[in-house]
Amino acid sequence: MDLVSLANDRPICIAIMAMGGQGGGVLADWIVAMAEAQGWVAQSTSVPGVAQRTGATIYYVELIRPQRNHAPVLSLMPVPGDVDVVIAAELMEAGRAIQRGLVSPDRTTLIASSHRSYAVTEKAKPGDGTADPTQVLETAQAVSQRFVCADMQRLAEQSGSVISSSLFGALAGSGALPFARAAFEATIEASGVGVEASLKAFGAGFGAVQVPDRPAEPPAPAPAQATGGNPRDRAELARALRRIETEFPADAHDMLRVGLRRLVDYQDVAYAHEYLDRLAPLTALDVGADHTLTVEAAKQVAVAMAYDDVIRVADLKTRGSRFDRVRTEVVARADQIVDTTEFMHPRVQEICATLPARLGRAVEGSAFLTGLLRRLFEHGRRVRTTHVSGFLPLYVIAGLRRWRRSLLRHQREEAHIRAWLDLVAAQVPQDYRLAVELLKCRRLVKGYSDTHARGHSKFDKVMGATTMLAGRADAADWIRRLRDAALADEDGKMLDGALATVATL
Amino acid sequence: MAERSFAREVQDLRLGAGEEFRGEGILAVTKALLQSGVGYVAGYQGAPISHLMDVLSDAQGILGELGVHFETSASEAAAASTLAASVMYPIRGAVTWKSTAGTNVACDALSNLASGGVTGGALIIIGEDYGEGSSIMQERTHAFAMKSQMWLLDPRPNLESIVRAVEDGFQLSEVSNTPVMLEMRIRACHVHGSFIAKDNRPPPFTVQQALENPARDVNRIVLPPASFMHEQDKVKRRWPAAVKFIKERGLNETMPGDVEELGIILQGGMYNGVIRALQLLGLADVWGSTRIPLHVLNVTYPLVDDDLAAFCRGKQAVLMVEEGQPEFIEQALHAILRKAGVSTVLSGKDVLPMAGEYTALVLLDGIRAFVAAQMPSLLAEVRTPPDPRPVLADAKVQALAGVVPPRPPSFCTGCPERPIFSAMSLVEKELGSHHIACDIGCHLFSINPPFNLGSTTMGYGLGPSSAAAFQVKAEKRPIAVMGDGGFWHNGLLSGVGNAVFNKHDGVVVVVDNHYSAATGGQDILSSRADNASRSTKHPIEDAVRGVGATWVRRIDNTYSVAKMRDTLKEALTTNAEGPKIIIASSECMLNRQRRERPLFNAAVKRGARMVRPRFGVDEDVCTGDHACIRLSGCPSLSVKQSDDPLKEDPVAAIDNTCVGCGNCGEVAEAAVLCPSFYRADIVHNPTGWDRFAARLRGAVIGFLQRRRDSRRLALA
Structure with a gap:
């Protein structure tokens, strides 16, 4: 056979990284519709599967200008190292695109929304489990040909639309596709759904890629x-x-x-x-x-x-500024009424702690009284703070503040603080860094009821390790490690493991 | 009501001869069925062919006009059995399901169907759920074709080829009296493309005509001695007839190239990937011209021995591109070449991996290795293909592994199944961990964080039976979970019936969300919605009592976490004998929102008083311990960095996607978490009385607030 002569045409390859339900499919459909309206051939594919339920998912589009009535053979999946445009609908998904090799320095325009939608593993940690965005931002800058990044989620919300619209605008604004702005906008208009808001978000996205994000205030x-x-x-x-x-x-x-x-x-x-x-x-x-x-x-x-006690919670919940904040948070308009319901669950422990110290101790010591209180009070209460009947009890509890110093909870907290600071003060002369780390451990005490008790016990365990560690050059590092371990999981398994290691030192 | 409506796309099914059809692969299949004069269609939904069922469901008007019978089968076994209509009668029938899970379920019927053979064309559209994004075990449908002697089509993944495969498939089935499977890989199902349509054809012989003119032939029934005859007929008559048809009609394609010393044989489904790999190596172009000749197997079973031998003869080496394991085709090809005395080197799984999806990079590497071994000079002339490896080796990119979090699928915002597992977590805190047997369905997401509940999944509706071995006297009882989809698919009998009959002692939780939710929200027997074409509203409770279960608790509001927890606890501790069945029932939130939101918005627009609940977190009350998230995992319940310099850890926050399902409040209450949560009921279009009452309350509350504020010393 004669030598086959090969054409040099190549399609424009676009990968969209999204989370299920985020509208990645809408964005892919828009790109296809726009390209077809411009007389191009477009092919898109996706692998939704179970990822449609909030998981990470990828849509892939190829566009090519038709030639001599030939049908092109387009790929159904991206070739790592050969993708022209990557659109990430969330910052970590941009990181995932890089990890998959879809972003290359000689070819790829990476368009990313800078907002974060935290994964379950990030938000479930008792401490701060959120990933460091700067690492993704720096890497994206380093490995892409062009990196375009703005908070597309916010821009979409401000326009009353969804992120697919602002990302479509960013794609247009990036100039990565050979189509005029009007072609993009005509596609949105032809879709016929929420056109006005979509166009507004599109415009915001378009503008955002030309003016980079301002640094934080x-x-x-x-x-x-x-x-x-x-x-x-x-x-x-x-x-x-x-x-x-x-x-x-x-x-x-x-x-x-x-x-x-x-x-x-x-x-x-x-x-x-x-x-x-x-x-x-x-x-x-x-x-x-x-x-x-x-x-x-x-x-x-x-x-x-x-410390977070019943009085403090009642105080915070009944303030006027808080009522205003709720309205803002739930995006209520001026002509709408907002009714607020609080979910309270007082336990005998909290009730006793809110009694004068001697009385509180006496009640705690009596099985009969605690049983009675439990039957009377210990169940879930829904308090409507926007109604006078719900507001008043909390308002009165908040007013107990002037007697707080005489209450059982206060005396316990005072004793605890004193013991802690004494321990810290004792370490300062020998080991300054250790003393600082011991101060930081207060972060372990948080939450309410069981969570609070668990936090307290973790705090006590870490403090207890001081006697084992004091005098070692790396004592401060160990305390820091113990604290991190304590914040890594709820049950304190990591902490117990770390403590076992400390015991062998 | 399915998750996605195809009301608009269905209109494309009416396109006539010469018109261009644009859309998804799976829609093209539907159109091809109508163009082929199909008489009946059935199937069971599941990715990636859910849309095929949804399209057909939305197209019932058109199907009715053409006289095509359509039904959503109770299971793949029921769907496969439906093809029995083509055994005696010249009616074309098509069924569809997700493979290999569905093919496993359908196998008994398929074996019988394949044994007796068919008169009318019988087409099985297989959604091959293999590779990235697959939700099931990685197996090939190919083995089923070989063992039962059914033919397997694997067309090139473009709409024209797919449509042609449907049309050819029916004919192939008819000339060889054999059921034909048409394999659609997941990306091909969702590929957007176009083809030129033909007119729809009403079936020349309908199921109605068949019913009114019944026929029978004992020799078609699978019972000795006929079954022995069937086996002989398969190999002596049907198989050769199929091979002849494939050869004569040119179902497999050969693409010439100038490098005639080499060749590539590939499954049709691999075509676009192979062309792209060759293109990147400078050996093909985007219009399909190739320098290395290709032989494309649009039919992967049976193989046409002499075509393959002819393609290979005279060549130095041939590469077999066959995705999945074991390498059935490659092995067969070795035998074919040896028998034909062809000495061409056959490469395949030596340069390509035995297992796993043949992604673009895998194909590129494999083909490059093949060419490098056989004719390195070819590679010397060409450009350097793209290579992501230097970027991936960059220390910065490597470090991302410790930053980018995994994002597995999870329960949707407001999902009614979440509180069931919140309750189960609370019970485990109290009674210790239990053996939890899971099932297939959305509820399987319980195995992921934050719940981390569940040990095994054995198949659709098999949750309870997979706990069968644990029905012994012990300190703890096993818990089995099953969805309503799985329940009606086969769980009623193999799960509940089996447990009653064998006097099981364990707990069975039936998650009833009113739909077959994981496959896209299709209606099932117990669905609560009115459905014009199906009979619904048959309670699961009646069914389990009907097969003899006595300890049955129905919870009609799964969001009541405390009730859910107490019921589970009771089931785990009661002295009652027999299986403890809990039916936890609340509507799938995805479907509920789809149903209710337009109504709500319309009512608001009309000016009606409407209340929309949503939840929030008081940032200053939240201490950032995230206990609530560990018991919920709702996508709308997240964290944010606090502006308060005294708060080191991020605080919980609820975003505007909250649908106000109530789970946050219930969990906070049941688990005695913290008082940070609040529910805000937003009253749209308040009445005059609402406004009056609000003003009155506002006056009293505002007075008290101002009074305290003025006395409060503050530092600003």
């Missing part, structure tokens, strides 16, 4: 202005602010003001002074160059002193 300055209360309280608060300036190193001033604000809000200005009193001895011991110990103490002691 700098954090708000630490608070320094007193409002509300009576003149005497305000004067006391001003004195507390002055104490920060005079008694503490400058490195810690911002965090101290944040702590001060939390404790004034939580209890009263006297409590804020107690906070500073409590920090003073640690600061006296602090010889660190950056005063890490004082900064960390300022943060952790504020959290510990503003």
